[in-house]
Amino acid sequence: MFKKILIGSAIALAFGIFVGFIGFPKLLRKMIKSQLNLKPGSEPREMWEQFPFPLNFSVYVFNLTNADEVQNGGKPRLQEVGPFIFDEWKDKYDLEDFEDEDAVAFNMRNTFIHRPDRGLSGEEFIVMPHPLIQIMAIAVKRDKEVMINLISEGIDVLFKPTTPFVRATFLDIFFRGIDVDCSGDHFAAKAICLNFHTGAVKGAVKVNETHFKFSLLGGSNHTDAGRFKVARGVKVSRDVGRVLEFDDEEKLSVWDGDSCNQFRGTDTTIFPPLLKPKEQIWSFAADICRSLGAEYEKKTSYADIPASLYTVDLGDPKNEPENQCFCRDYPDDCPARGTMDLTPCTEAPLIASLPHFFKADPQLIADVDGLSPEEEKHGIFIIFERISGTPLSAAKRLQFSLSVMPVPEVEVMKNLRPLIMPLFWVEEAASLDKSWTDMLKKKVFLIIKLNNALRWISSIFGTCGLLVSLYMLYGKSQIGTTNVVRISEVQNVDKF
Template sequence: MRTETKFVKRFLKLIFPQLGTAEKGVKLIKLSVRTYKTTKRIREARMKLAYKVGIGSVGMFVFIILFGWIAFPKILSNKIKSMCTLKEGTDIREMYLKVPFPLVFKVYMFNVTNPVEVTAGAIPIVQEVGPFVYDEWKEKVHIEEDESEDTMTYTIKNTFIFNRELTKPLTGNELVTIPHPLLAALAMAVERDKPSALSLVNKALNSIYRGPTTPFLTASVQDILFDGVYILCNVSDFAGKAVCAQLKMEATDLVEVEPNIFRFSIFGPKNGTLGQRVKVKRGVKNSHDLGKVVEFEGQTELEIWGSEECNTYQGTDTTIFPPFLTKEEGLVSFAPDLCRVLAAYYVDDTKYAGLPVRRYSADFGDPSSNPEDQCYCQAPDKCLKKGVFDLYNCIKAPLIASLPHFYLSDPSYVNGVKGLNPNAKDHEITILFESMTGSPVAAKKRMQFSLPVHALAKVNVMKNLADTVIPLFWVEEGVELNSTWTKQLNDQLFKVLKITKIMKYLILVMSMGGMGAAVYLHYSRKKEVTITPVRSTETSNGETNRSNVISMLGQNKALGGHVNHAMSANEIDKY
């Protein structure tokens, strides 16, 4: 045993003379073997890690694409659609039936400063007075539902309460002069329908109004709007009695305070009383039908306009809209007070209290040039110019609706009156709309009412009038959701959407990074240096193969040592 050990040591000392000792050669061989095995284990571990990272990252990528961009939007959409219905028990239904806060209702009067001159043929000069502010409480009562049709029928009820604080320094007692809503309007209506009766009307007006000198009324704003101005029908002449009887039978905005003595006001008869009856879709079966008008005053379509298209109800009742409307669809609604459809068009995207919203606006179009608006004309050859709308067929009064100060209307209307200053900031219709839930978060609906006049030869106080349109007043119905409502919408919807968006992009980036790491781990193996271990192979009788020994000698030289040229393979056999 000792002889063999000595032999190995002497043999190694001859092969590795630069190492000094045989023990160092043994250690080198063992180190080479361990290095090989370690390298192999690392290589196998890297391969397994690459596969694991790759498979996990691909799975994560597929999951986030399917869930984050396909499944989650559908889940959210279905959830919102189920919430945005008029089905009993939903929050939207409660708010729809009774708005829990008042809308701000502003009225601006046009005071005619030169009524005597206008009576003689001069151009009217007007002065805007206002705003007179009222709290408008909206409610829908006498509810009936039909689940098979998925409809709800209700009666409109609006209540106005004078807001003194917001009206200051005005009080409502200010005197203004406007074209007389009954005297002048009655004459213009008769001239339109029965011109042969103008002589009778002239006599009746002289009797009822005790010989007026102008077709204008001077009264307080509060009387004109709500309290009422007197109409004295306690007359004895035939003409006066005939006209009063007709007024009593047809006029719905007259209040009899004493026998044959009436009060007339613009909004008084509508304040706190029952209005029109409307049937709408509840949106339970089809969310896109939410709020859609299907009947108005018991009729499935109107019968007052010149075409089926204009007589067909389209859109909602203006107080609610379906979720997920596109920009191209606009905000289409049927306005009961106008007996027509109005479509608000998309303007741009903006923010309201941190919420992403769309801005919409609307106008009255141009019946003189747009074929779609011509069905609202009195006759095909009697269309009004751009920006105004004839209300006669709807309310049986010769009034014209437009935007305030004739904004976006034909210049002839602005030029026909002095004192107007149309501008977008004060006079356009604006709606800020959250499209995902179909919620108007802020709106300013503005509209002006005017009386078209011209000379009537058979009516004494109107025979010299210039041909023009005199504005009476304009209103703004405004609403702005406060922080209580916007915070609720933000917390329940948009914060969830924001967190979800961040998470899905974070997971997407992580999964793509993982796939990149897996590819790197896989291909980096090709750049590794393989260390070949020093192995001794033995023959069947235990002898060492001489070629391996010689190979070791060559490797030893490559390692910086030297070959013992004094020994040959035959000399090794001596040992």
Template sequence: MKLVMDLPIKIAIGSGAGLLFGILFGWAIFPALLHHKISSQVALKKGGEIREMIVKFPFSFDFKIYMFNITNPMDVQKGDTPVLDEVGPFFYEFYDEWKEKVNVVDDDTDDTMTFNAQNTFYFNQEKSGKLTGDELITIPHPFIVGPAIAAKREKPAMLSLLNKAIASIYHAESIFLTARVRDILFDGIMIYCNVTDFAGKGFCSVMRNDVKDLVHVTDNVFSFSFFGPKNGTFDPRPTKMQRGIKNAKDVGRVLEFDGKPNISVWGKKDCDEFRGTDGTIFPPFLKEEDGLLSFSSDICRSLPANYVKDVVYKGIPARYYTATLGDMSKNKNEKCFCPTPDTCLKKGSMDLTKCLGAPLVITLPHFYDADESFLGPVRGLHPNVKDHGIYIYFEPMSGTPMEARKRLQFNIPLEKIDKIALMKELPEALVPIFWIEEGVALNDTFINQLKSQLVRTIKIVTIMKWVIILLSIVGIGVAGFLQFKKNTGFAVTPTYGGNNELKKTNNIISTISNADNRTSY
């Protein structure tokens, strides 16, 4: 009898303890353990797996280049609308040395690492299909149009002298250059500066001393290309970033570039400060409103990617982010990217003159998400989000980008300049030269690791905590039911000994009832 009476209490105590454990383990203990484990894994400590991975990636990244061929250059020379034909992609890969971090120096005191980035490009003939790099294309000549646009903006008094220098050096009939793709991108276009006239010598002297990415073949022969000077070399400007050992949310955060605590290009804190990582790693436990921020030295700014929606990527719960170049003409926080306070570019574009020293403008490919006015002066572009947008599939718990596509288009402005003979009749247009796509998608090996080490663990613990909680609630219910039955049983159980005692009691009750003239019990 004692065992029956104690059973509900025992069940209730055990179930209550189970409920408390399920709640504490599911919402306090396990998250704390998981947070500690992930924080320890993502920290860029010496010998760590993540550290080794971002210093030298164990898998390849894709790098595609799409060129724009102007099919009617002589008509454009006379004022017609440029007609563009996209040629590509020319497919490159980065193996082992893709943005390899070299000359790595650790500082344990402030929890930082300093390094130089190295880039090496490998042409992939198989993925490029029939394209070889020997295709001839026509683009605006960067070293004719670029200096002319720069002189018009900054030193208009020099235009007449520049006009003579262009005629002396190039002997050109138009402002357009026709050359092989591989020469424009990597091998180099020759500029022969063995001239003797004053204007030509002066122009060559400026190129020799002031143009940093110009290759000096000889003292009077230069070579330029868009990617050649960066291929197989490391950036001499070091980057300092947080290792995240002391605080995981700081992992990868850029602190300095080229020895400076800010970019010192745009002249205002909002645009000059480093925000985010270098793009090879992101901190864990990011909230939706945090966004993904990464600093790119190629465009001298940090670029934010904003949360769009929750998705499932190859069986893994993830977030989908997209990025744009913003709208400096309307967003007060982006006004410092304007060429001057009174000359802001339209939505979806950014002038890199202050960054690169050349009047190049970046947009998304085919002017996607840019002001519609950019499309009118050119023909042959077809913008769409699938092919031309920037996006990231991101696992927020571990801070892992599972698939990402960064796309940027480089354009050069055409303008009518009366004092430059080759530019007197040009139309006003922003002309695309090429666009690039940097992309990565984790292979099945890394996806399965992420599933087994994180997703499945979380799923198992989630199932376990709810099973414990539900069983505990059921147990409490059973205990209550048993206690109810026990209490009900005591109410109807006779408390007097034998039938004779019960009869005597009933007689007493009956007599009292009759004495009060009430119906007998």
């Protein structure tokens, strides 16, 4: 009887250890690797090609409340206006698979649909640096100064400015567009308008042969955001979504250094499964021409799912060797801590940072009034489930500022104070709702929980049964030995 219990307990213990602790994890990893890839026809591929739900895209604008003072050299006083909320739909088109490379190429497209029912109407008036006058004049003054007199004359003819600022509705500045009349024959104005006709001005949309509309975001709405080639992850699961090429190039040619020009991580729409604990998460952000790494912060949970919290910091180009190639001229011309100079990327004197200069040089906050950085509102974060590679909740937040400098050749800009002037910031966010988290629990965590229960029950009961059986068998043998000894003693007594 006890021998049968002993054998059964040993089998249960072996099952708990070798199947529950060793076999099942290997089987689960194999199952995840075989399913979470971009093989044509697979469920992950269909979701990756077109997101089944929109991201929340919010815009917050810094309204300038003392424009006259700033034009005469005063300190800017800012008032945040927002959010202006949009549904952002991401889809991919013109897909082409490369079987030998285990890769797929596609064009990315982002479509923004305004949701005034969830935020501001968009008809609110905003005062901010004129996105054509100031950006054009500063860019030419900084990098093509020999042309500044020509550009100054062209600005006077085209815009007839009395101020370097624009006052218009949010939708006009960011989506509908500001009118640019190129019907005149003035040589300097035609020199500027030539850039509109050739498509060199990003954000400009042609209305007719002589008129254009310029907006900050409208030109990128439902338009091609670049061609990617990424790994499908069929052969190597950890490579799924990894960017191999962008616009037919294997690396960027924007920055002065290979490390800054390399593609690291995915296209932000998929992440590899089975990441190691505390492993860094990378993704390539084409809009700012660089890869961003999210650092592990701590363990957390989301909808009762074990997860990890990651955050992003833009770093310190001057004092961090891996970021020094983001300097225009190291070490003399490096962006401040927590910022990056987008001029090489956008050909405009724009500075990227976290909103309200969160995690940036405190002097940037002191140069203007109205900023109040807070981690909860202004930090970038990802709550990540590392087994399936699923972002459960995430918010990418970036602020865009103008690197302001006085331009004596442009009358309305000659007294401007040199500083980094916040323009607006955007938030791209998504959180899985109950239907998605329940599905994740059923597909991954229910199996894990069942296995955990089974392996511990098998191990505990097997160990207990083994110990009891051994004890009882040992005890029985001891009783048998004692009886033999006693019988032997009785026989020896009888001999006397």
